[in-house]
Amino acid sequence: MVMQPKPRSESTVTMTQIVLPYHANVAGNMHGGEVMKLMDSAAGVVAARHCLSNVVTASVTQLSFIEPIFVGDLVICTAELTYTGKTSMEVYVCVKAEDLERGIIKSVSEGYFFMVALDRNGRPREIPPLLVENEEQQLCHDAAQARISQAKQNKNREGKC
Numbered sequence: 001m002v003m004q005p006k007p008r009s010e011s012t013v014t015m016t017q018i019v020l021p022y023h024a025n026v027a028g029n030m031h032g033g034e035v036m037k038l039m040d041s042a043a044g045v046v047a048a049r050h051c052l053s054n055v056v057t058a059s060v061t062q063l064s065f066i067e068p069i070f071v072g073d074l075v076i077c078t079a080e081l082t083y084t085g086k087t088s089m090e091v092y093v094c095v096k097a098e099d100l101e102r103g104i105i106k107s108v109s110e111g112y113f114f115m116v117a118l119d120r121n122g123r124p125r126e127i128p129p130l131l132v133e134n135e136e137q138q139l140c141h142d143a144a145q146a147r148i149s150q151a152k153q154n155k156n157r158e159g160k161c
């Protein structure tokens with residue numbers, strides 16, 4: 001079956017969350033794991049929107065925490081599709097934090113999430129291709145291909161567990 005390509009704009013999502021004390025350590029810094037959970041959720045929404053099926057996270061790369069996030073900040077997490085393979089896709093996730101007392105927004109985290117679409121039996125299933133609409137999206141797509149090759153090489157190496 002030939003699947004119709006879908007543009008990035010059909011799946012892009014922005015999710016927000018206020019940082020509460022239970023998201024943070026005793027000094028008021030948001031836990032990295034809480035940030036990653038929000039990023040993973042946003043990547044999952046993008047992937048599910050694109051392929052309209054169950055999706056799982058296969059791997060994450062180039063995840064970085066650039067600036068701290070504090071209790072009371074509004075976390076703004078934007079996720080967008082950069083690449084599609086046969087059954088897998090890459091989602092770029094960018095996180096900003098807004099200091100609601102000062103009205104300052106800063107970039108705090110980013111990363112690339114590889115997601116795989118699954119059928120009802122939990123096996124990888126084919127997905128619609130991404131419709132690349134401009135030069136910027138083509139550059140993102142090309143860069144993603146290099147990361148995918150790296151992820152495949154990493155997967156083929158013997159793991160420790």
Ligand SMILES: CC(C)(COP(=O)(O)OP(=O)(O)OC[C@H]1O[C@@H](n2cnc3c(N)ncnc32)[C@H](O)[C@@H]1OP(=O)(O)O)[C@@H](O)C(=O)NCCC(=O)NCCS
Binds near residue numbers: 086152
């Ligand atoms: C991800 C998973 C479905 C891949 O299964 P698999 O049998 O290895 O699948 P395949 O080798 O046929 O690969 C399927 C696709 O996934 C990609 N893939 C597999 N492992 C990957 C990895 N570690 N990183 C990036 N992509 C990966 C492959 O490149 C392939 O992409 P393509 O079809 O676009 O070329 C399987 O490893 C899994 O279920 N992992 C657990 C996922 C999970 O529980 N995540 C956390 C909760 S959401």
